[in-house]
Amino acid sequence: MIDEILTRGVDEVIDKKNLEEKLASGKKLRIKLGIDPTSPNLHLGRAIPLLKLRDFQNAGHKIILIIGDFTGVIGDTSDKESERPMLGEKIIKQNMKTYIKQAGKILDIKKCEVRHNSEWLKKLDYHEIGRQAENFSLNEFISRENIKKRLDDGKRISLRELMYPLMQGYDSVAIKAGVEIGGTDQRFNLLAGRQLQRFYKQEPQDIITNPLIEGLDGRKMSSSWGNTVNLLDSADEMFGKIMSLKDEFIIKYFTLVTRVRLQEIEEIKKIPNPRDQKAILAKEIVKMYHGEKLAERAEKEFNKIFRNKELPSDMPVLEIPAGKYNIIDLLCLPAGRQATPLVPSKNEAKRLVEQKAVEILNGENKTKITDWKAEINLENGTIIKVGGRRFMKLKLK
RNA sequence: GGGCGUGUGGCUGAGCAGCAAAGGCAACAGACUGUAAAUCUGUCGGGGUUUCCCCUUCGUAGGUGCAAGUCCUACCGCGCCCA
Numbered sequence: 065m066i067d068e069i070l071t072r073g074v075d076e077v078i079d080k081k082n083l084e085e086k087l088a089s090g091k092k093l094r095i096k097l098g099i100d101p102t103s104p105n106l107h108l109g110r111a112i113p114l115l116k117l118r119d120f121q122n123a124g125h126k127i128i129l130i131i132g133d134f135t136g137v138i139g140d141t142s143d144k145e146s147e148r149p150m151l152g153e154k155i156i157k158q159n160m161k162t163y164i165k166q167a168g169k170i171l172d173i174k175k176c177e178v179r180h181n182s183e184w185l186k187k188l189d190y191h192e193i194g195r196q197a198e199n200f201s202l203n204e205f206i207s208r209e210n211i212k213k214r215l216d217d218g219k220r221i222s223l224r225e226l227m228y229p230l231m232q233g234y235d236s237v238a239i240k241a242g243v244e245i246g247g248t249d250q251r252f253n254l255l256a257g258r259q260l261q262r263f264y265k266q267e268p269q270d271i272i273t274n275p276l277i278e279g280l281d282g283r284k285m286s287s288s289w290g291n292t293v294n295l296l297d298s299a300d301e302m303f304g305k306i307m308s309l310k311d312e313f314i315i316k317y318f319t320l321v322t323r324v325r326l327q328e329i330e331e332i333k334k335i336p337n338p339r340d341q342k343a344i345l346a347k348e349i350v351k352m353y354h355g356e357k358l359a360e361r362a363e364k365e366f367n368k369i370f371r372n373k374e375l376p377s378d379m380p381v382l383e384i385p386a387g388k389y390n391i392i393d394l395l396c397l398p399a400g401r402q403a404t405p406l407v408p409s410k411n412e413a414k415r416l417v418e419q420k421a422v423e424i425l426n427g428e429n430k431t432k433i434t435d436w437k438a439e440i441n442l443e444n445g446t447i448i449k450v451g452g453r454r455f456m457k458l459k460l461k
Numbered sequence: 462g463g464g465c466g467u468g469u470g471g472c473u474g475a476g477c478a479g480c481a482a483a484g485g486c487a488a489c490a491g492a493c494u495g496u497a498a499a500u501c502u503g504u505c506g507g508g509g510u511u512u513c514c515c516c517u518u519c520g521u522a523g524g525u526g527c528a529a530g531u532c533c534u535a536c537c538g539c540g541c542c543c544a
Binding site for chain 2: 217218219220280281283288289290291304305307308309310311312337338339340342343366369370371409410411412414415416418419420421436437450451452453
């Protein structure tokens, strides 16, 4: 048990021996995770440390969740190839609201200590910051891979960015962290915590880094790439996204973002068709955030649309007076509750028609539209299908 | 403060005075199937009376050309070097 806590979804433990001893002693540890509310959504990559925290929580340790309402404004660059803009406090506040709720999908929030780091970071004055800064050298900063690369590429690095690790490090001091968890990209910041704790005569925290996970396109999962699976995604969306994952990441996902037992994962590996492995994965993940029922529904829905090429259960409805319509115009009319058109521009609609992506369904009657000048005679309940997964149902007024 | 560079579509990155602007990534569509995977092919600013026409776009504002992302001037941002 202790063994899995320190290995599954873990890249590195510093100082491992020390942490093992602490765990074995049965002492209740203070485990820290900081999250900056830089986007309204937590994604699956964030779930990795959160799950690790849950492991600790289940083992009876105290979880301290730090919402970076202060650091979020400054912006960490650890995971960035370019400068991260400073965010407005308003945005941060908005994002913050949903964060706890999202983290609560994994952790038992009631048992956590939730803190905001503006609480202590706001109070520091220049004198104190100066003393802290004395513990770090520019040389250390610029030898970080990320920073170094940007430096070499002639990209801008602001001084403000260099302050970030100090702040995160001071969080550890403020809450007297015993262990801190973070992605491998956080290593430098996590270590800064140890340095500052020593400076303030505290016992330095131990560190657990977790691997980063690839997103849907195979690049690292990141909100700025738009390749994320979000914890707040609907069940159907989540299922579909995971099905579109590259096959090579299936097992990695199983070990990192689920808690399916390791033996079971070995069994799943033996399933010959990766599609089936992925379906199990998708269902498992959806289950974690939406429950068993919705997970099952999502799977059925997915099979319905993509395996059997049937129609989805729900689709946006366009209410429209009866008559003849040009297909292009029809595609660009906003439908459904969010009132977004099936296709954003006429040029694109035309292209889609030319690419044989548009189909009109009238009951059993299916007609491919290949001429973008086509006039469509509407019937009540006519369904327009674009590509594999865009549908719209017509309702005559 | 001075010198030299640089600023291009969602991102990245070419660009010779005649381009809606190479390549890559992402996205979308088709074929295929194991699926929204992989692979292959195509598309990828907007609009139209659609084998062609019009509009908008290359940091901002002006200028010189029949013609400007491409030349000039000023301004703004960024980088490097010097101080």
